[in-house]
Amino acid sequence: MVKNKPVIIKCEATPAILITFECAGQKVPAKLQENLVLSDPVTDIKTLQSSIKVFREEVEEYYGNDGYGCVCYAWNTVPGESDPQSRESNRGLVEIAYLKKRFQRVPMSQTVELQSTISLQCLPPEGKPLPEVFWLKDGKMIEVWKEINFIISSEGNLIINQARLEDTGNYTCGAQNPASRRFSESAVLTVFVNGAWSTWSEWTDCSAKCGKGTQRRTRTCTNPAPLNGGKSCTGEAVNRIACTSLCSVDGLWSPWSSWSTCSPDCIHHRRRSCENPAPANGGEYCLGNDLASANCTGGMCRASRVEDGENIPMYIGLCVAVAVFITVIVLIVIFMRRRKARSQGVFSRECLSTGELTSLILFQVTIFLVFLSELMSMQPDLTVVTVQHALPVDSPNNNHMMDKQPLYDVPDINAHHRLSGTLPKNSKMMLVEPTINHNLSSSLEHLSVCDNKNSLLLPSTVDADGVTWSTFDSCGGRLVLPESGVSLLIPEGAIKEGHVEEIYLAICRDDKDRPRLNDNQTILSPLLLIGPPSVVLMKPVILSFQHCASMRQGGWILSLYNSDSPIDEPPYWKKMVTLGHETINTPVYTQLDPNQCHIMGEYLQRYAIIGESVPGARAIKILRLAAFAPAAPPAMDYSIRVYVVEDTHDGLEGVIQMEKKLGGRLLDKPKQIPFQDCGNNLCLSIEELSPGWRSKLAANYQEIPFRHIWSGNQNNLHCSFSVESIDRIQSNVSCKIQVYQKAVPNNRQVIRISSNIKEVSETLFFFRNHAPSSLSFPQKYTLIILPPHIRHQLCLLLDPPNARGNDWRMLAQALTVDRYIIFFATKPSPTENILDLWEARHREETAVTDLMNILRVMGRMDAASVLEKDMGSWL
Structure with a gap:
């Protein structure tokens, strides 16, 4: 009933008089009733x-106590007559x-980022009845449909999925029911844009x-430009670097050489070279010729003499040779x-006949002339320049480091001796990228779990030591x-x-399996x-793991x-979401704690956290550093491997499983080291080597390039240091x-490393007694902290919103999971997902x-009492 307007109560009955x-x-x-007879045109x-x-005053x-209610009665006979029949309607309140x-709560002005x-x-x-809420933007109703x-x-x-510049304006909340319509005070929404560099x-x-000199490059804060109070770009708009332009040098001729001796053709020569100075850095070459020729007899030489004189030495030489x-x-x-005659025991002074001797001589002369003609036809080609490279007299000393040659490597399981055995004396260690083949007796590709007549085929790309199921x-x-x-x-x-x-x-x-990064x-x-x-999930599951980002520095x-x-x-x-840029359509919630990350979603697939520096x-x-050595090293050499991995439990576990296959042992407690995104390499040096030992490297210093650690695609990077004994005692x-x-x-x-190589072989490898892998014994934890009936009561109490705001939203804030609170708002029970x-x-x-204490601080004593009531029975 509305003020000054009566309520009209209607009642219809068929048949009724x-x-x-x-x-x-x-x-x-x-007399207060209004009657009307209606007739159906089809059925009559x-x-x-x-x-x-009914007027307001009557109510x-x-x-x-039961409220003002009305009931109507339908009669098929007139009341008061014999055997009256009537039907009663439901009571209307x-x-x-x-x-x-x-x-109870009004919108507040906000300034938000684009x-x-x-x-x-x-x-x-x-x-009463409950009012319907609507919103106005700049006085015009928002049509959410x-x-x-x-x-x-x-x-x-009012939830705005992605703020746009055109969403800037005045927003008013309205409420209406049959009694009236109300409007709240307007809130100003300003959408700002932070500037970004071009x-x-x-x-x-x-x-x-x-x-x-200098070189410069520029950029502008226009991608986009700051707007509506957004932050301007941080950093320099102009970048300068030093440069050096090589000065060009034009070539100049050296002085002419002295004239050569007069040749048979009555010509002599002289030379000069363009090297006084030589042209450099784009300078021009000398103009003119570098060879000058002139007649040395005043033109008195004859050509026939020259031709005859050229052949005389050749003719003389041939005759003498024949x-x-x-x-x-x-x-x-x-x-x-003669020797043949003596061997026959007969001495004869008979000489060779003239015909025999002549034939023999002609045969030999013919062979000689043929050989000589072939020899003369093989004239050297004076236009071909042959360059000979002198070989070094001494073999190179491979103990010296080559320029820009990394001395770290990735362990190669297929070449075990490369890491744990003795290296050849002249060998060098260099960066290798092997394909690590985990040779299992039963390949994961064909491994399946059978439980209650169900079977699960596991992926072939995972290590046997990094998988569990149930x-x-x-x-x-x-x-x-x-x-x-x-x-999980x-x-x-x-x-x-x-x-x-x-x-x-x-674990991959x-x-x-690693993503390719920029x-x-x-x-x-x-x-x-x-x-x-x-697998189809009815609600989100939570995947928890460690990360190695230093959140203190930000x-x-x-x-x-x-x-x-x-x-x-x-x-x-592919990128699923950038943290802090979630929208209402983002299918997962990512909770990032100082060392832990929790992913809440309904999709079973691969996940990874990837980061980059803010501009x-x-x-x-x-990073985590771990040093290993062979459990039983040779008597003369000792090899130390220093791994550099992400500071997570799995980063170290991957190294442990690698060294377990190589037969290594841990030399010192793993250490942490911060690694900054500044482009500088990681340096490792071996120092204070004990007497009786020396490094096999000429330099006791190595580097791992920055990009191999920051954006590389290799696991288990490490450096190797090899030392050799010079005193067997x-x-x-x-x-x-x-x-x-x-x-x-x-x-x-x-x-710090201290070891006795004679005792090492008697020391058990520290992985020998390692716990059984999860592959052999899958672990299933069914311990749930909150019993179902407790969770159900908390959801009933905290899901409904209230005027004080100490509902599920304040619980999310108190538990620091309110960064992307819309994720919970879209769920049937926000409290259940938060728990x-x-x-x-x-x-x-x-x-x-x-x-329980958080609920008390929130002022929800009713929810706290739910936990406190049954604490003795289940806590």
């Missing part, structure tokens, strides 16, 4: 319709409609044409004939890889009631795989990457390896007590 009303226990006089059935008016004057003026998500809060005044960028939530808040221009030419050859042949023949039903549970610090929480209700699913959790350590990006977490992708742009490629194919990585900043990631080897980043003096770490994430983040003994 009379309708009467009774309101608040009193019969309504017939008549319907009696009667109505009365206000009624003091009954008449209430006074109202809408108070004061809004493309961000905004929530303008509004809680309408109390009213047309504007997909606007959403009005169930509690009345790309650098090309470098200008060197300012100096000759000698030292004569000598014939003489030698004759003497040899005579000698052979079977789950609607009760949920937890998968854990404790050595890698990775877990499957909340209650994530698996459909009555279904059973086999789920696996794996193969180099081929020079600015770096991997900050393990590469994780959960599956199989065919300066990070962090993104979640995923890959939905088939498990038997190389992954194709103008230098982000820092934490000394069995103790000790040293320290200092690790630091160039130009960053504070980022420094020292690894799921709380269970994944908090496994300490005091977790429930801390939650």
